Amino acid sequence: MPQKISFLASRTPVAQTARAALIGRYGDVAPEEADVIVALGGDGFMLHTLHATQKLRAPVYGMNRGTIGFLMNNYVEGDLRARLAAAEVAEINPLSMKATHVDGRESRALALNEVALLRQGPQAAKLQITVDGRLRMQELVCDGALVATPAGSTAYNYSAHGPILPIGADVLALTAMAAFRPRRWRGALLPKTAVVRFDVGEPEKRPVMADADGTSYRDVASVQIRSEPSIVHTILFDPGHGLEERLISEQFN
Numbered sequence: 151m152p153q154k155i156s157f158l159a160s161r162t163p164v165a166q167t168a169r170a171a172l173i174g175r176y177g178d179v180a181p182e183e184a185d186v187i188v189a190l191g192g193d194g195f196m197l198h199t200l201h202a203t204q205k206l207r208a209p210v211y212g213m214n215r216g217t218i219g220f221l222m223n224n225y226v227e228g229d230l231r232a233r234l235a236a237a238e239v240a241e242i243n244p245l246s247m248k249a250t251h252v253d254g255r256e257s258r259a260l261a262l263n264e265v266a267l268l269r270q271g272p273q274a275a276k277l278q279i280t281v282d283g284r285l286r287m288q289e290l291v292c293d294g295a296l297v298a299t300p301a302g303s304t305a306y307n308y309s310a311h312g313p314i315l316p317i318g319a320d321v322l323a324l325t326a327m328a329a330f331r332p333r334r335w336r337g338a339l340l341p342k343t344a345v346v347r348f349d350v351g352e353p354e355k356r357p358v359m360a361d362a363d364g365t366s367y368r369d370v371a372s373v374q375i376r377s378e379p380s381i382v383h384t385i386l387f388d389p390g391h392g393l394e395e396r397l398i399s400e401q402f403n
Contacts, residue, residue: 155230156184156208158199160191165215171227184208186234186386192216197262197363200383209384211237220304220396223388237386240317240393242301246378249360249370252353259362262383263302265375266361267348268294270368274330275358276351281344289351290335293328297346297375301393304400311336314401317394322377345376
């Protein structure tokens with residue numbers, strides 16, 4: 151049973167109040183010393199916590215003190231140690247992104263949900279898509295496109311009419327947003343091992359930005375995306391409410 155718990159909370163008053171109450175009951179240690187990290191907030195704070203603690207050994211258990219809370223468990227103060235001991239484990243790999251900007255600079259980032267390319271201005275983006283070194287689409291005219299992990303498939307990807315992926319599926323979703331040409335093209339399912347490259351057509355006239363889990367990189371000329379199997383994030387869920395069950399349930403809501 152986990153003995154040392156580190157409580158992290160978003161800046162909202164409800165999350166800070168919950169953190170104070172839980173620390174009063176269970177104590178608190180630094181994340182580096184913890185057996186488990188408890189994140190209090192919404193899905194955005196959960197993603198922030200996973201990124202910030204990716205080099206630590208402790209798994210992360212989220213409790214919802216935000217809005218949607220897809221990656222979170224219900225907030226209950228009592229019996230926390232027993233719930234942590236009984237929790238189901240989900241392991242996910244992030245996407246790695248390498249973006250080359252119009253001025254030649256490079257930006258790198260990791261994303262647990264998705265990497266998206268989005269038009270910056272009033273004109274549609276023109277994207278060329280290459281998968282594993284093979285040109286697959288000469289020109290996609292659209293508002294944007296994204297590559298999503300199974301864990302992120304119910305987020306931006308789903309809003310863009312992309313597929314929900316089972317958590318154990320070794321696939322990535324490539325989804326277009328408001329595709330104008332080819333008309334209504336919504337994307338493809340790719341092996342998890344695929345390396346996807348987007349090249350931006352007319353980047354000065356039709357500027358495009360890359361977004362990795364909410365962090366934006368403006369004026370990109372090309373973006374390469376791949377799964378990063380060397381990095382594993384461990385998330386804990388209450389029994390019967392794990393990530394796989396949530397992904398299935400979401401499709402019947």
